[in-house]
Amino acid sequence: MMEWLFLLLPVAAASGWWLARRGPRHTCAESEREPVFFRGLNYLLNEQPDKAIDVFLKLAEVDSETVETHLALGALFRRRGEVDRAIRIHQNLVARQSLGDAQRGFALYELGRDYMLAGLFDRAESLFKELVERQLLQARALRALIEIYQAEKEWPRCLETAEALQRISDEPLRTEIAQYHCELAEQCLRDGKADRARSHLLDAQSVDPDCIRASLVQARMELRAGDVETAALLYRRVAQRGPRYLPAMLPGLMECWQRLGRESVTAELRALFEQHPSPPLMLRLCDAIEAERGVAAAREFLVRYLSGHADLSGAERLLALRRRVQQPPSAEDEVLLEVIARQLAAQPGYQCDHCGFEARELHWQCPSCKRWGSIKTVEPEPIAAAAVLRQRQIA
Ligand SMILES: [Zn+2]
Structure with a gap:
């Protein structure tokens, strides 16, 4: 019951509007309908939604001015996940010849959202396309079409729809458009179409110069093609602009350094770590320090790092290094390592x-x-x- 009271707020608002409209110019016939309206509300409050819908649909038959109430009621059913009821209400509205263009636009849009929720993407798509063609709620319809195409991974359609939306609205869509180009580039790479992939990546970077993913995909392409210098440059650019993507680029960058025969990977890692002291970089640097200068130097590095960062992965590594040099191994360290490993697995x-x-x-x-x-x-x-x-x- 309480849930309905909260959910009924939009209907209550619509009913207020409905009554206000009728206030000064009541006719006998109209005042007779008010009890019918409240009978519908009563059914809702008594958890009898189907009876309520019947009452409201009959009301719409005699008075098309209750459209807003029906839209509110339909949206309410959809929010509750009762999509069949929402569809019934919205289909009934769309079928009415008396609706004005604006009201028909809202009814079609809401019916499209119902179809989306029901997974009937084809039906939803055709309704939203109809809205775009008839220039009713164009921006909303285009946004809904993008949602459908994204769910279906129809990236060329996402791209053309986002570009159409950008033309008719002030909505900045550069991030989305660049990502669609990246999706298309990755698709081209899977199909062995490197030139097409390169062209999409260039488009992504020209639309959104901050697009980290475009740099990452391009770096991977260059590395595969043997242009290791360019790949290393691109990976470094990713580290500068998006240090929180380090796990995605670090293996590639390490491979570049090895193939370029860099004298000290430790020095390269340390330079990067000083700018971005993140956990994956810390672990790689710790490995490199241990390989170059031994366990004691690696432990010293970790103690310094952990005094500034509450990082479980660093604590786990420090304990693991201590266990390696302690004979016999400490039972306390074993327990602590187990606890930390479980915590890390849950992160x-x-x-x-x-x-x-x-x-x-x-x-x-x-x-x-x-x-x-x-x-x-x-x-x-x-x-x-x-x-x-x-x-x-x-x-
Ligand atoms: Zn989110």
Whole structure:
């Protein structure tokens, strides 16, 4: 019951509007309809939605001015996930010849959203296309079409629809358009069409010069084609512009350094780490220090790092290094390592900056809020120098 009371707010608003419209110019016939309207509301409050729908649909038959009420009611059913009921209401509205263009536009749009929720993408697509052709709610219809094409991974259609939307609205869509080009580039690479892929990547970078993904895909292409210098340059650019994408580019960059025969990978990693002290870089640098100067130097590096970063992966590595040199191994370290390993396994690694969705791998489009480029690595919390000092004093 309480849920209905909250959900009925839009209907209540619409009914207020409905009554206000009738206030000063009541006729006998109209005043007779008011009890019918409230009978419908009563059915809703008594959890009898089908009876309520019957009453409201009959009301629409006698008075087309209740369209807004029906739109509100349909949207309410859809929000509750009762898509069949929403479709019934909206289909009934669309069938009315008496609707004006604006009202028909809203009814068609809402019916399209119902079809989308029901997974009937073909029907939804044709309704939204009809709206675009008839220049009714064009921007909304184009946005809905983009949602459909994204769900179906129809990237060429996403691209042309986003460009059409950009032409008729002020909506900045450079991020989305660049990502569609990247999707198309990756598709071309899978099909062995390197030239087409390169052209899409250039388009992505010209639409959105900050597009990290375009640089990453291009770097991978150049590395495969043997242009290691260019690949290394592109990976470095990614590190500069998007340090939170380091896990995605670090293996490629390391391969570039090895193939270029860089004298000291440790020095290269250290230079990068000083700019972006992130966990994946810390672990690689720790490996390199250990290989070059031994376990003691690696442990010293980790202690310095952990005094500034609350990073479990660093703590795990420090314990693992200590266990390696301790004979016999400490039972305490074994337990701690087990606890930390479990904690690390439960950590998502990636998170959406927009909606907070957590993921174990990098998604270019957030599966939850559908934003592009919003999922990034989770960075460890920095430890304030003062707090470290205080802890040392206490110790
Ligand atoms: Zn999100």
